[in-house]
Amino acid sequence: MDLRTALTTHRMLAIVRGSDPEAALRTVLTLVDEGIALVEVSLTGADALTVIERARKTLGAGPPLGAGTVLTADDARAAHRAGADFAVTPALGEGVRTATELGMPVLAGVLTPTEIATAGALGATALKIFPAAQFGGPGYVKALRGPFPHELLVPVGGVDASAARAYLAAGATAVGVGSPLVGDAADGGDVTALRERARAFRAAVRESTP
Template identity: 75%
Template sequence: MDLTAALATHRLVAIVRGDDPDAALHTVLALVEEGVDLVEVSLSGKDALSVIERARHALGPDRPLGVGTVLTAEDARAAHSAGADFAVTPGLGDGIGAARELGMPVLAGVLTPTEIIAAQAMGVAALKIFPIAQSGGAAYLKALRGPFPDTPFVPVGGVDEAVARACLAAGALAVGVGSPLVGDAAEGGSITALRERARLFRTLVAEATP
């Protein structure tokens, strides 16, 4: 898949992690049903590979499905076998090279200019600025865009509605949103409330300046 193009089109990545695999699966499917087309299942959640495998079966072969918290080459290989077709990392680990060898585009976690340069040299599709809310928010993103004006940045970490709006206005390609969107749905909480939040975030990103 062309992850950079998908990020530019949809502008939102939902991050699902939880201790209830069935609830996590239902969360993934509900998000997709509400039009959140880019969803990553974090490997830090319980039985995440099983969630990915079951989600892939339910979604079919053509829907994007990501895996998050990819740290090692084995993480990338296991997630690819389970059905993930793009990878998200918290930093610059061995999982990036392995994912790319498997044909999985990577949204790689970075924070500093040095890490941005290193990630670009590794051929990643886009750069996850993490954790954005704890590192200066939209002002920090705007500062990074000075030396890196055309770099596809995706802020993640503490991205609520206000941070999402500010980062998109500051030039983010997309935003990654975890608990402010998913809430407790992946722990067995309300799917109805999840759907409402999904519609809210979809409207937010649709109204953001391209």
């Protein structure tokens, strides 16, 4: 898949991490139904690989589906076997290298300028600025745009709808959104409320798109 184009076009990545595999699957499918085209299933969720497999089977060759919290080479291989289209990592390591070798584009977790440069050398497609809220917020993303004008920066961590607008205005390519969007839906919570939050986030992203 072309992760670079997908992030630039859709400008939001939903992050699903759940304690209930059935609810997590339902959450993924609901987000896609609401028009959120990029979804990541974190490997730290319950039975996450099976959730990815089942979601991929249900969605067919449609919206891209990512595996998140890919730390090790084994994580990358397992995500690839499960049918994930791309990998998301919280940091730099073997997960980045192996996913790239397997042909999976990688949204690699970084924080500092040195890590940004290293991620490029490892073959990362885009950069997950994490944890963004605890490290300068939108102002930090804007500052990174100076030395790294061509990198795809995706802040993750504490991004609500208001913060999404601010990050995109500051020059982020896209935002990664977890609990402010998903809430308790992946643990068996209210799907109707999930749909309402999805619509609110999509509106926030549309408002921030030139």
